[in-house]
Amino acid sequence: MTMPGSKYEKYVIRKPAVLVRDGDVYVDKVPETDELPVWSDLDTDPRVIFSNDFIPNTHTKIEYGYITGDINVGNGEDFNPHKHDYEEIFLFLGTDPKDTAKLGAEIEFWLGEGDDLEKVVINTSSAVYVPAGLAHFPQIWKNVQRPVMTMMIMPTTGERNLIMIPMEERLKKALPGG
Numbered sequence: 073m074t075m076p077g078s079k080y081e082k083y084v085i086r087k088p089a090v091l092v093r094d095g096d097v098y099v100d101k102v103p104e105t106d107e108l109p110v111w112s113d114l115d116t117d118p119r120v121i122f123s124n125d126f127i128p129n130t131h132t133k134i135e136y137g138y139i140t141g142d143i144n145v146g147n148g149e150d151f152n153p154h155k156h157d158y159e160e161i162f163l164f165l166g167t168d169p170k171d172t173a174k175l176g177a178e179i180e181f182w183l184g185e186g187d188d189l190e191k192v193v194i195n196t197s198s199a200v201y202v203p204a205g206l207a208h209f210p211q212i213w214k215n216v217q218r219p220v221m222t223m224m225i226m227p228t229t230g231e232r233n234l235i236m237i238p239m240e241e242r243l244k245k246a247l248p249g250g
């Protein structure tokens with residue numbers, strides 16, 4: 073519901089965009105339906121709640137989503153591991169108001185590439201800073217006990233400009249049984 077007549081309504085984003093993928097090209101698109109499409113029962117997929125599609129000339133992009141069960145994210149099926157020339161901050165936020173530090177899940181987040189490919193394990197409400205140029209993904213979600221909110225904040229970009237990293241080189245280390 074918009075508030076007609078408010079001079080500040082232009083600063084309010086009431087409906088996010090979702091990612092539409094065409095091969096390696098990702099486009100932000102505001103769905104025509106009220107209900108936002110979900111990627112799977114376990115992963116909503118990112119919702120782009122703030123970007124230069126809504127606020128012209130801003131240089132920040134913010135996405136959010138929910139993970140609700142064990143799933144591999146960014147393993148090439150939904151999207152590819154990648155890097156980019158801007159920084160990105162990942163927030164993993166537990167949703168228990170009685171214990172806000174509790175994540176209720178365990179995440180292996182794979183960072184780097186080649187000999188420097190390593191996983192960090194996240195099991196509390198956390199932020200992970202990914203500097204410009206550092207490859208990231210997949211995220212392997214395990215033991216998910218309740219929905220976890222994820223946020224991705226890209227404070228210095230209006231564009232994605234992803235450099236894809238083939239999953240093959242990460243398979244051996246990153247995926248169970250690989």
Ligand SMILES: [Zn+2]
Nearest residue numbers: 154156160208
């Ligand atoms: Zn990224």
